[in-house]
Amino acid sequence: MGTQLDLNNYFESYLKKEPLFRNKKVLQINYTPDDIPHRVNQINSLAAVLAPTLRKEKPSNVFIYGKTGTGKTLVVQHILEKLLEMARNKQIPLKTIYLNCKLKKIADTEYRLIAELAKAMGREVPPTGLPTDEVYNIFIKIIDQKEQILVLVLDEIDRLVEKTGDEILYNLTRLNSHLQKAEISFIGISNDVRFIENIDPRVKSSLSEEELIFPPYNAEELRDILKKRSTIAFKEGAVLDGVLEKCAAYAAREHGDARRALDLLRVAGEVAERSDADKVTQEHIDKAEERIEKDRVLEIIITQPKQSQCVFYAILLKLENTDQKIETGEVYETYKDICIQTGLAPLTQRRVSDLLSELDMLGLINGKVISKGRYGRTREIYLTIPKDILDKIKTKLKEELL
DNA sequence: CGAGATTCATGTGAAGTATACCTTTAGGCTTAA
């Protein structure tokens, strides 16, 4: 009875409470503002490159570099959107596909990438069983049905090449020679600036006819961005002075990641709202940071296959007390124990070694291969996750595994 | 004492295996003429 009443009261007071947000969407990652500050040059350059599509000419391939959260994806999508709109009005057959290669199970092999492209064009391809050439043929056939220009955006392309080699890029660039009517241009987006140096020179020249660099935002620019968005997102006076500055400073520390800054501000707002505060304060930002990190890690972990989770859990257990660093052998031993407990068939150490590399790439751990001379050679493993959220992650992982 | 050989514990590459799934094909059954 009591709880019923409490609940009613709770909802009542929830409704009465003045929300801090006016329009939270503005702070969410998929929001595309009309006005992108401090990226005028990049926008203009990219627009200049892509403009020929409106004359039904194939635009040059572009390569874009920049760290995460420097607005690469945002700018590209913004321009493509405008371009598409214009093309629609003028009856120009333009089609764009955006693909993020980082997402596991979406495009981490050549086969899956092409399959995904075909799917984006409206043709489902089975997950396995077909020869890769066949999938290419399907894709070629479907886009070559009519005259059109296709702009293909491959986000985080460095991840893909790292996993599968650069042959795939070569195949992609040669795609045009198989097409009669349609034409394809590529926009490659990479977080790694050195990426293009290490690929086949033939591919390099054709894929990066144009290059575009997105430098990190500095604290001032970040503050500017936050300011613009927060005036739309929050009620007036809902954000205490200095909060935006702190957000900007935090994010600037992380190589000027605007996405992070916005996330931080949004979550801080949510935290503030939940704790009944009438203003967003600096303390809320600290809490927000913790929560974001926890969510990020959890998000990665739960989308990981069981075996990887198990390996990661083993690392957590080991590092919980040891605090310093551990080695592959120790991890493998605990991993096997966990497998026995959970009834999971243990993988070989060879495979676990690969899984460890993957966890490294995901940024959950930090592995360094070192030689200890007489005492062999191993991978030293550190956690990259702050200690304070370790417990929560551990419990979550525990229920996930059992 | 120092140069070279040895050694350890695991990294790493290549090739093989198991599994899941695809298309094609052949056989058998049904159906319509």
Place this chain on the structure above:
DNA sequence: AAGCCTAAAGGTATACTTCACATGAATCTCGTA
């Protein structure tokens, strides 16, 4: 006889295993000063 369904055959991608070899500095060995 033509059409349709099903099961087997033949093929592929992917995740994993097996085998074999590569690594690289601490330690050992042994010739030499």
